Amino acid sequence: MQECNYCDETIATEDSDNEQPYLTHLADNHANEISRIDEKRLKDHWDGDLEEARSKDYRFSAEAIGAATGLFIMFLGFVWIGYNSFFIGFVLPMIL
Numbered sequence: 621m622q623e624c625n626y627c628d629e630t631i632a633t634e635d636s637d638n639e640q641p642y643l644t645h646l647a648d649n650h651a652n653e654i655s656r657i658d659e660k661r662l663k664d665h666w667d668g669d670l671e672e673a674r675s676k677d678y679r680f681s682a683e684a685i686g687a688a689t690g691l692f693i694m695f696l697g698f699v700w701i702g703y704n705s706f707f708i709g710f711v712l713p714m715i716l
Contacts, residue, residue, distance in 0.1 A: 622642045626653060643662055
């Protein structure tokens with residue numbers, strides 16, 4: 621068992637010499653926030669291919685922004701339809 625220095629998660633390992641699960645956890649979850657020592661360990665382990673792990677940052681991808689924008693526009697449409705239905709069906713007959 622090895623504890624992550626960045627998120628305090630415990631990573632299960634088969635033996636104390638095997639760092640593969642811990643390094644995989646670092647590359648998958650903390651590639652943009654690791655220290656220089658951990659960066660060197662990852663580069664040594666993956667033969668310098670750390671930039672690929674860093675490119676897997678999906679927080680603000682174009683697909684996520686597009687989906688959020690589409691959902692927001694749909695929400696505004698439903699609010700607009702609901703407001704107009706309420707106005708036409710309830711308020712307008714009271715005025716006339």
